Amino acid sequence: MYAQMVKTGVEHVRSKDEMSPEEQAFQERVDADIKIEPKEWMPEAYRKTLIRQISQHAHSEIIGMQPEGNWITRAPTLERKAILLAKVQDEAGHGLYLYCAAETLGVSRDELMEQLNSGKAKYSSIFNYPTLTWADIGAIGWLVDGAAIMNQVPLQRCSYGPYSRAMIRICKEESFHQRQGYDAMTKLARGTPEQKQMAQDALNRWWWPSLMMFGPSDADSVHSAQSMRWKIKINSNDELRQKFVDQTVPQAEYLGLTVPDPDLKWNAERGHYDFGEIDWDEFYQVIAGNGPCNRQRLRTRVKAYEEGQWVRDAADAYAAKKAARSKAKAA
Amino acid sequence: MTDKKEWPLWEVFIRSQHGLAHRHVGSLHAPDAEMAIMNARDVYTRRNEGVSIWVVKASDISASSPGEKGPLFDPANSKVYRHPTFYEIPEELGHM
Ligand SMILES: [Fe+2]
Numbered sequence: 496m497y498a499q500m501v502k503t504g505v506e507h508v509r510s511k512d513e514m515s516p517e518e519q520a521f522q523e524r525v526d527a528d529i530k531i532e533p534k535e536w537m538p539e540a541y542r543k544t545l546i547r548q549i550s551q552h553a554h555s556e557i558i559g560m561q562p563e564g565n566w567i568t569r570a571p572t573l574e575r576k577a578i579l580l581a582k583v584q585d586e587a588g589h590g591l592y593l594y595c596a597a598e599t600l601g602v603s604r605d606e607l608m609e610q611l612n613s614g615k616a617k618y619s620s621i622f623n624y625p626t627l628t629w630a631d632i633g634a635i636g637w638l639v640d641g642a643a644i645m646n647q648v649p650l651q652r653c654s655y656g657p658y659s660r661a662m663i664r665i666c667k668e669e670s671f672h673q674r675q676g677y678d679a680m681t682k683l684a685r686g687t688p689e690q691k692q693m694a695q696d697a698l699n700r701w702w703w704p705s706l707m708m709f710g711p712s713d714a715d716s717v718h719s720a721q722s723m724r725w726k727i728k729i730n731s732n733d734e735l736r737q738k739f740v741d742q743t744v745p746q747a748e749y750l751g752l753t754v755p756d757p758d759l760k761w762n763a764e765r766g767h768y769d770f771g772e773i774d775w776d777e778f779y780q781v782i783a784g785n786g787p788c789n790r791q792r793l794r795t796r797v798k799a800y801e802e803g804q805w806v807r808d809a810a811d812a813y814a815a816k817k818a819a820r821s822k823a824k825a826a
Numbered sequence: 827m828t829d830k831k832e833w834p835l836w837e838v839f840i841r842s843q844h845g846l847a848h849r850h851v852g853s854l855h856a857p858d859a860e861m862a863i864m865n866a867r868d869v870y871t872r873r874n875e876g877v878s879i880w881v882v883k884a885s886d887i888s889a890s891s892p893g894e895k896g897p898l899f900d901p902a903n904s905k906v907y908r909h910p911t912f913y914e915i916p917e918e919l920g921h922m
């Protein structure tokens with residue numbers, strides 16, 4: 496997902512006997528669906544895991560602007576350009592909501608920026624793939640935002656108040672993202688044979704990376720089990736992936752496009768689609784920094800940050816000048 | 827990265843279209859109040875969410891601590907007579 500394979504620092508799910516009275520009281524509140532708020536006592540591992548998870552999510556929103564930003568100046572119509580601009584601006588907003596939520600846990604914005612710009616921080620594997628044609632913009636909105644929604648909707652109910660509230664804001668905006676993507680795909684799928692081929696090609700390239708977004712199976716992961724106990728993870732990776740496949744296949748069929756998976760078929764007994772093996776080697780390669788665009792994404796990010804320095808300096812200088820002026824007036 | 831000092835954190839309050847009170851919607855960093863309002867416009871009102879924005883430096887807000895919750899709020903629990911439903915009004919009187 497936007498946060499993939501988040502470590503909790505625990506070796507097994509904490510049992511009641513291992514917990515201090517404070518931790519027991521904390522777990523009881525979580526179990527009773529009472530939100531945990533910033534100033535309240537929380538286990539150190541919960542705090543640290545949340546910082547990791549929320550900041551990864553935030554970094555993904557920020558880096559996620561790049562593949563789409565690539566097409567803003569080349570959108571096929573002024574309307575598409577305005578839509579894409581609005582969508583990318585939303586993603587910047589999502590990053591900001593999430594950084595603020597992370598900061599309530601005691602990490603500073605500067606630290607978070609440093610982690611991202613130095614390449615130390617992780618972000619979702621999906622944003623390391625290139626956007627080769629306009630159809631990729633449709634495919635991203637439809638598939639990538641679609642997959643993100645699968646994960647973000649349940650997170651609205653997560654145990655940490657600021658994270659849950661950020662998710663609620665984000666979810667309100669995401670459905671526009673997915674719809675505009677599907678709408679762009681529809682236009683292409685109903686267009687000339689070349690345009691339809693472009694849509695098919697984009698689906699071919701984005702399908703498997705989208706399924707990888709959910710992360711490898713975490714049925715046996717201690718970290719996932721602990722995160723679920725803390726209610727900062729609501730569903731297992733496989734559960735969400737299956738939901739995504741079940742939802743998306745009919746949408747592809749409606750467009751007359753073919754999902755690039757020869758093993759994909761409806762399983763009436765399970766009431767779900769069966770689908771083929773995911774190439775997890777590819778996923779691990781991308782996570783390790785060897786995806787098609789990892790280096791480019793980081794380079795672009797650092798360049799934007801450095802080239803924005805004069806704007807931040809100017810804002811600082813202006814604020815200082817104004818403060819000095821109003822002080823002089825008061826004196 | 828050459829940033830020497832981090833911009834202060836501002837809490838953002840928005841009055842929605844419907845004439846309700848300003849409501850806390852989130853926070854952001856900005857060098858001063860004027861920039862905080864401009865940023866808040868972009869971050870929190872991209873879809874007509876508001877007609878007025880307040881920003882307050884987060885460090886200027888005093889908050890009750892979670893530990894005080896009992897002493898502060900428990901006393902209200904026992905005062906059921908503060909609610910209209912505590913009183914029974916004869917049915918023949920109709921609405922009151
Ligand atoms: Fe987003």
Ligand SMILES: [Fe+2]
Pocket residue numbers: 556559586639640643
């Ligand atoms: Fe997104």
Ligand SMILES: [Fe+2]
Pocket residue numbers: 586640669672
């Ligand atoms: Fe989105």
